[in-house]
Amino acid sequence: MQNIDLTDLASFSRSCLSRCYREVADTRGVALPDPDAREIDYGMPYKEWQALPPEVGAYYRAG
Numbered sequence: 001m002q003n004i005d006l007t008d009l010a011s012f013s014r015s016c017l018s019r020c021y022r023e024v025a026d027t028r029g030v031a032l033p034d035p036d037a038r039e040i041d042y043g044m045p046y047k048e049w050q051a052l053p054p055e056v057g058a059y060y061r062a063g
Contacts, residue, residue, distance in 0.1 A: 017041050 018034070018041040025032035038046040 014041050 015038075018037040021040050022032045022034060022037040025037070035046060042049045
């Protein structure tokens with residue numbers, strides 16, 4: 001929920017936020033693959049998030 005609020009406030013997408021996680025990790029010498037960065041942002045593996053039923057996923061996708 002906090003990430004959704006953050007992306008709404010900052011006016012950028014969740015994909016942008018996960019890229020930011022990855023880029024910051026890179027600057028600190030930490031390898032953070034895209035799937036791991038997305039999992040931090042989405043709170044679950046990205047493929048699971050994509051598989052959410054429409055009535056549940058719509059709430060999350062709005063963020």
